[in-house]
Amino acid sequence: MSNESIDRSTLPIRRPPFKGVVKETLDGSQPDWDHVAPIRAPDGAPNVLLVMTDDAGFGNPSGFGGPVRTATLDRLAAGGLSYNRFHTTALCSPTRAALMTGRNHHAVGYGMVGEFAGPFPGYTAMIPKDCQPFAKTLQGNGYSTACFGKWHLTPDSQQGLGGPFDRWPNALGFDYFWGFLGGESGQFDPMLIENNRAIGVPAEDDFYLPDAMAAKTIEWLHGVRAHDASKPWFAYFAPGASHAPHQVEAEWADRYKGAFDQGWDKLREETFERQKQRGVIPADAELTPRPDAMPAWDSLSETQRRLYARQMEVYAGYSENADWNIGRVIDAIEEMGELDNTLVIYIWGDNGASLEGSLTGTFNEAAMMNGVPLTDEQQLQLVLKWGGLDAWGSDMMAPHYSAAWAWAGNCPFQWGKQVASHLGGTRDPMVVHWPQGIREQGGLRSQFTHVNDIGPTILVAAGVPQPTHIDGVEQQPMHGTSFIYTLDDADAPERHTQQYFEILGNRGMYKDGWWLSMMMPRTPWKIDPETLKQFAPGVWDPDSDPAELYYLPDDYTQANDLSAEHPEKVAQLRDLFWQEARRNQVPPLLGGLSGFFGIHPPAPAQSEFTYYGDVQNVAPGTVPPIYNHSYTISAELEIPQGGAEGVIVAEADHLGGFALFVADGKLKHTYSFVGVKEFRQESESDLPTGRVNVRMEFAADAPKPATGGEVTLFVNDEPVGGGRMEYTVPVRFSGYAGMDIGRDNGMPVDRSYADKSPFAFTGTVKKVVFDVNPHLTEASEHDLAEHANWAHTAHAITA
Amino acid sequence: MSDNPKDVLIAAYLIEDLAKKDFDALVKLAENKTIAVEGVVLVRKDSDGEVHVTEAGDHLGRKGLKVGGGVGLVVGLLAPPLLATTAVGAAAGGVASKFAKHRLESGIGEKMDAALPPGSGGVLAVYDADGASAVENALANAVKTSVARIDGASAKELKAGLAEAQAGMAG
Numbered sequence: 001m002s003n004e005s006i007d008r009s010t011l012p013i014r015r016p017p018f019k020g021v022v023k024e025t026l027d028g029s030q031p032d033w034d035h036v037a038p039i040r041a042p043d044g045a046p047n048v049l050l051v052m053t054d055d056a057g058f059g060n061p062s063g064f065g066g067p068v069r070t071a072t073l074d075r076l077a078a079g080g081l082s083y084n085r086f087h088t089t090a091l092c093s094p095t096r097a098a099l100m101t102g103r104n105h106h107a108v109g110y111g112m113v114g115e116f117a118g119p120f121p122g123y124t125a126m127i128p129k130d131c132q133p134f135a136k137t138l139q140g141n142g143y144s145t146a147c148f149g150k151w152h153l154t155p156d157s158q159q160g161l162g163g164p165f166d167r168w169p170n171a172l173g174f175d176y177f178w179g180f181l182g183g184e185s186g187q188f189d190p191m192l193i194e195n196n197r198a199i200g201v202p203a204e205d206d207f208y209l210p211d212a213m214a215a216k217t218i219e220w221l222h223g224v225r226a227h228d229a230s231k232p233w234f235a236y237f238a239p240g241a242s243h244a245p246h247q248v249e250a251e252w253a254d255r256y257k258g259a260f261d262q263g264w265d266k267l268r269e270e271t272f273e274r275q276k277q278r279g280v281i282p283a284d285a286e287l288t289p290r291p292d293a294m295p296a297w298d299s300l301s302e303t304q305r306r307l308y309a310r311q312m313e314v315y316a317g318y319s320e321n322a323d324w325n326i327g328r329v330i331d332a333i334e335e336m337g338e339l340d341n342t343l344v345i346y347i348w349g350d351n352g353a354s355l356e357g358s359l360t361g362t363f364n365e366a367a368m369m370n371g372v373p374l375t376d377e378q379q380l381q382l383v384l385k386w387g388g389l390d391a392w393g394s395d396m397m398a399p400h401y402s403a404a405w406a407w408a409g410n411c412p413f414q415w416g417k418q419v420a421s422h423l424g425g426t427r428d429p430m431v432v433h434w435p436q437g438i439r440e441q442g443g444l445r446s447q448f449t450h451v452n453d454i455g456p457t458i459l460v461a462a463g464v465p466q467p468t469h470i471d472g473v474e475q476q477p478m479h480g481t482s483f484i485y486t487l488d489d490a491d492a493p494e495r496h497t498q499q500y501f502e503i504l505g506n507r508g509m510y511k512d513g514w515w516l517s518m519m520m521p522r523t524p525w526k527i528d529p530e531t532l533k534q535f536a537p538g539v540w541d542p543d544s545d546p547a548e549l550y551y552l553p554d555d556y557t558q559a560n561d562l563s564a565e566h567p568e569k570v571a572q573l574r575d576l577f578w579q580e581a582r583r584n585q586v587p588p589l590l591g592g593l594s595g596f597f598g599i600h601p602p603a604p605a606q607s608e609f610t611y612y613g614d615v616q617n618v619a620p621g622t623v624p625p626i627y628n629h630s631y632t633i634s635a636e637l638e639i640p641q642g643g644a645e646g647v648i649v650a651e652a653d654h655l656g657g658f659a660l661f662v663a664d665g666k667l668k669h670t671y672s673f674v675g676v677k678e679f680r681q682e683s684e685s686d687l688p689t690g691r692v693n694v695r696m697e698f699a700a701d702a703p704k705p706a707t708g709g710e711v712t713l714f715v716n717d718e719p720v721g722g723g724r725m726e727y728t729v730p731v732r733f734s735g736y737a738g739m740d741i742g743r744d745n746g747m748p749v750d751r752s753y754a755d756k757s758p759f760a761f762t763g764t765v766k767k768v769v770f771d772v773n774p775h776l777t778e779a780s781e782h783d784l785a786e787h788a789n790w791a792h793t794a795h796a797i798t799a
Numbered sequence: 800m801s802d803n804p805k806d807v808l809i810a811a812y813l814i815e816d817l818a819k820k821d822f823d824a825l826v827k828l829a830e831n832k833t834i835a836v837e838g839v840v841l842v843r844k845d846s847d848g849e850v851h852v853t854e855a856g857d858h859l860g861r862k863g864l865k866v867g868g869g870v871g872l873v874v875g876l877l878a879p880p881l882l883a884t885t886a887v888g889a890a891a892g893g894v895a896s897k898f899a900k901h902r903l904e905s906g907i908g909e910k911m912d913a914a915l916p917p918g919s920g921g922v923l924a925v926y927d928a929d930g931a932s933a934v935e936n937a938l939a940n941a942v943k944t945s946v947a948r949i950d951g952a953s954a955k956e957l958k959a960g961l962a963e964a965q966a967g968m969a970g
Binding site: 302306377384385391 | 812813814919943
């Protein structure tokens, strides 16, 4: 059967009917080799390399006038096309959901990030079976498929080895996955997943995730080609860069020494000028002003300026390294002789650059995630504590730069990540390179394009239809529009003429060049209850939020608000927004924040968690919920004659986490309050040998957020030591570091055993049991459920 | 040297040359006699936690590494292992133990460890407590400051011990 005669509208593609002859014996039987041949992609179908970086702004890469040297992006742009009106959703998971499925993010349950599966259809964080990713379509049509790096489309609570696995990459169209499931990762100590298995933190001292991602991708490409000389492949390469933690070797950051000493105000002006010179923005574009919420560079102290300049040097080095690693993959494809027929789509950022580091930036993004209020002075002191400027970007910190750098990086637009109402949150650079499919080299395209267009475009390029059914489930049509029509026609009228935007209550409605912006009066780094109560049910009327109206063909940057001149257009677009919102499951607005407003999930039934001694790499979203109340950790040990040492159980690292361990013969407990303060307790006497039960009890002052309390250590039920912890972590120790039994993988919780990491226990840990509900009253349970849900949501906002 | 109580200051910096700037400002205060300064020392704590003296200034605003008892007082209280290389030489066992006692009683040692983490720059100073606000103004670039107080008589006694030790070495 020829490729062309295959019915590809239903997946899996049915095997062709047997056209040979079968007799009683081979005598007279006629074979049909088509019957056993694998499905082949359409003749000439291109390979596809899809790249999406993270938390990166329109004004960052050099190819778009920015200060970050992006040799790969620029090279591809010179040989292909740059798109200067490409849009994301303004938040990580929602963009990735739209990218993968070709549908609007709420329509596939991703109004919010994957860490928060909510109780409304637009916020389930579970891609529906009737909206399968286009990767599944390529896979079913004869492509080899793989995903490397950040996934962020598996609900937080489903990332453990108990599954379910139907929202892991292997189930959603990828033959191979190597990366991390959550929204962020340490770059030096990631907790990695390979297919459906946690492979944990790499042991190599010089491990660096983006480098390893490129190596893995190249290895996979070589493997595919070794197996089949012509099978097309689809590789999705999604670095964690440039999401926090901003971590990169100093040599990369040092390439930018002094490059940002002029500050964010001047940088933005310089970038704007370069953007005009390069022609990536119109000559009549206006530079939007700095919001009042951000300080002028000139108003800062010398120490602040020097620290902040280093923050941006690190971010720039981190971003350049990611681009360099993408270049390694491109080079490998070229070396294989396949670049000409590889469609490369390189998207710089899944949203605008992130404002979530607050105005000062932070040494540890978990401090922000936990709502720990740190003054400017404290932030500086904590940078000092963890190694000073030289350590910013190293594994001693999990840093995020100042919001004002993000604003500068989103030049020439207003705002940034989370702000779906404005282009700083939504508009990102895109470059498309495909020598066999694009005639023009170095061209610019300005048709409106959206992340949900990527899937439809790739399917058209591959020559395969959107399937009507996958695995027996009827598929909803994709919402995006293929932009293949733009490849050879810069002036083609745009076909994606209408698009709603909504993230965390910030709304936008685009229609035929007009854009209505409706931003909630909340700056993206403010998630405290006081700020949010103005948006409570019955208090907030979204239609009373200020509305700004822009006509983008004349006003590229959203600099001139026309709402007062065109009230009828405002009303029309507002109505259209609600129509689109209802069609795509956007309501209830703030559905992803329901936990803030008293809508709580059923109380968890499980209060005791048992881990046997060989359990490692427990995903951070699935560790026992020990926050904000009393809890007990007990362990059964076997200690040989002569004693033992090592970690019994540890979660996360020195920037937030706990470890129960044995050192110098003593039972010890260390608790890091997001790197701000450490609490340590130890037994007064040495541990006995033989079978030993040890226990750490935390008696909270009250079940309340960040409660203090008393720690008591027990050996064989006898109290042996203890002490007070003034504060505890209210939300989560880490966005990416996991829990281990019998060792402390990755960065250690207590630096005292750093030179022995992972400090594996030299006796035997038979099991560790967490009791997270030992002393609660019913009222306390209710209060805690309320807080836990708030906390969970707060984490999700910053993921 | 007056009998006034003395403030023992540790100021920590993210950026070494800004520590130097504040150091110079403090020495200037001494030179101008705006406040009565016993001594000012510019230090750097390396990644292993070892403190190195970069520069020192005395009560007259003179700079150098071995500029007299006031500097010795600062070093003895805040970084006693450096006494040998700055003020009194290696044979100052007796005086070092006196400093150790004061460090313990005043909590200065603990403050020093907490205030000046490895990898940071610092300014250490001892001055008359009534000059505190002038000093605070001079330390425009400090990220963190920590102050302990000792009485004037103790300071005098320690300084005398230093002088004695130095004389012993000379003789």
